[in-house]
Amino acid sequence: MLKKPYFLLLIGVMFSLFIVACSETNEVQDEKEDVFEDVLIPDEENVPDTDAPEEESNMEEAASPGDEDLTAQLLEEDGVRGGQVYVDGDTVVATMMLEAELDQDSVTALAERYADQIKDEHADKKVNVQAIQDGENVANITLD
Secondary structure, eight states: OOHHHHHHHHHHHHHHHHHHHHHHHHHHHHHHHHHHHTSOOOOGGGSOOTTSOOOOOHHHHHOOHHHHHHHHHHHTSTTEEEEEEEEETTEEEEEEEEOTTOOHHHHHHHHHHHHHHHHHHOTTSEEEEEEEETTEEEEEEEEO
């Protein structure tokens, strides 16, 4: 008979814990709902039109046919895996991705040659030539 009160007490404690645990979960859910009520939903007139055509990038607007010619010439060079010549504001930028086999003297000579050639064609602009080899910038030439 002594076991019955302990058993009822145990059931009462477990029931109380269950009620407390469930009530805390509801409070957490209520807090989450309150957070979402504070989120502002923008008016339709303030939402940017994602279907509208995007403006051309600065690179496309600024690139001239001479830049395309220089890019094509650059890509035909031995040891050049990729690259581009483009106008960025008042600066003409040439980037070149080079094969790992090129030695530093060849890299420097190639970068200097393109810097001089670009400066001849774009005398009124600054020139920046960057050469990348194995993920590292191995030449960075700037002419004002």
